[in-house]
Amino acid sequence: MQSDPHQWITEHGDYLYRYAISRLHNEEVAADLIQETLLAAWKGHKSFAGQSTIRTWLVGILKHKIIDYIRKEIRDRNLNENAENDPTSAFFNNNGSWSEAPRAWNENPEALFQNEQFRAVLDSCMSKLPEKQGLVFRLRDIMGDETESVCKSCEITPTNLHVLMHRARLALRKCLEIHWFGEEAKL
Amino acid sequence: MKHACKDVSRLASDSIDRKLTLWEKVRFHLHLAMCKNCRNFDRAVELMHQATELIHQTRYGEAKLTESQRDRLHQAMDRET
Numbered sequence: 001m002q003s004d005p006h007q008w009i010t011e012h013g014d015y016l017y018r019y020a021i022s023r024l025h026n027e028e029v030a031a032d033l034i035q036e037t038l039l040a041a042w043k044g045h046k047s048f049a050g051q052s053t054i055r056t057w058l059v060g061i062l063k064h065k066i067i068d069y070i071r072k073e074i075r076d077r078n079l080n081e082n083a084e085n086d087p088t089s090a091f092f093n094n095n096g097s098w099s100e101a102p103r104a105w106n107e108n109p110e111a112l113f114q115n116e117q118f119r120a121v122l123d124s125c126m127s128k129l130p131e132k133q134g135l136v137f138r139l140r141d142i143m144g145d146e147t148e149s150v151c152k153s154c155e156i157t158p159t160n161l162h163v164l165m166h167r168a169r170l171a172l173r174k175c176l177e178i179h180w181f182g183e184e185a186k187l
Numbered sequence: 188m189k190h191a192c193k194d195v196s197r198l199a200s201d202s203i204d205r206k207l208t209l210w211e212k213v214r215f216h217l218h219l220a221m222c223k224n225c226r227n228f229d230r231a232v233e234l235m236h237q238a239t240e241l242i243h244q245t246r247y248g249e250a251k252l253t254e255s256q257r258d259r260l261h262q263a264m265d266r267e268t
């Protein structure tokens with residue numbers, strides 16, 4: 001294998017950066033984690049079995065650095081959401097029916113996702129989520145199908161993740177409905 | 188059917204993140220069949236999931252390390268190698 005870390009930076013640096021920035025939304029942290037990734041890769045490169053490409057191998061290391069980072073954020077900031085104070089109650093009546101009926105979103109997803117304004121609204125709605133929900137949302141996204149195993153390493157149970165995702169989605173949908181799909185938004 | 192919509196909204200969210208059990212699936216789809224509000228919510232959840240995934244793939248498609256970030260990486264590797 002090519003074991004020149006300078007060449008890794010030249011050939012894969014931008015790719016790794018895009019991977020990190022799209023998940024962290026923070027340039028400084030993204031660059032720091034890439035440095036950690038390269039250092040870890042350099043230390044371990046002799047044991048790299050060559051079963052995957054260098055890029056896949058580097059992304060694998062980076063992914064774990066990102067998960068570690070988010071996990072540390074959750075722990076350091078002691079982001080506890082009180083289970084007693086269940087924010088989902090606000091969306092439902094006492095009998096469990098919707099307090100405000102969700103409207104039908106009839107937009108074509110493809111067209112919607114190309115729309116810069118929609119992205120801006122989505123972004124601003126995401127940033128309004130309580131911090132822990134926002135972090136878990138990002139965590140879920142990088143975990144893909146490995147939810148269970150990564151949850152374990154993050155000291156958060158799968159059930160906990162599902163609870164937070166449920167809250168986040170209720171809040172995000174409401175925010176989008178007000179600012180994008182709602183009547184007020186169209187005026 | 189107390190708490191039905193609240194529970195079903197959780198199933199709609201969970202179905203993105205895990206495999207529902209057979210019983211949950213039955214309950215979920217039976218409820219959706221008769222509840223327009225929950226169908227709307229389920230569709231919104233799906234759309235938001237697709238949107239966040241797609242936006243990741245495209246938003247930073249052109250992002251690149253800056254020269255100074257790149258220099259710093261090379262320097263860091265110089266110290267180690």
